Amino acid sequence: MPDDSLDSFLRRSTRIAAELLLEVLGEMETGALGHTPLDLTEGSYYSWPDRAAVKRFRAAGRRVW
Helix, strand or coil, rough: CCCCHHHHHHHHHHHHHHHHHHHHHHHHHCCCCCCCCCCCCCCCCCCCCHHHHHHHHCCCCCCCC
8 A cells, every 4th residue: 555654564464464374274174275386486585675675665655664
């Protein structure tokens, strides 16, 4: 969301994560959960932002607090 502060982002993402966790646990319980191996050739998880990413973040009007 464009007007998110760090606090509102963390609250929203925590709520979404909790909902997803319950969904996954339910799928594990019923045996409906599949397994997909991680393919590192398609990329990896994000690292800490570099200076250019921070500059783009601030230019978009975003803030950390």
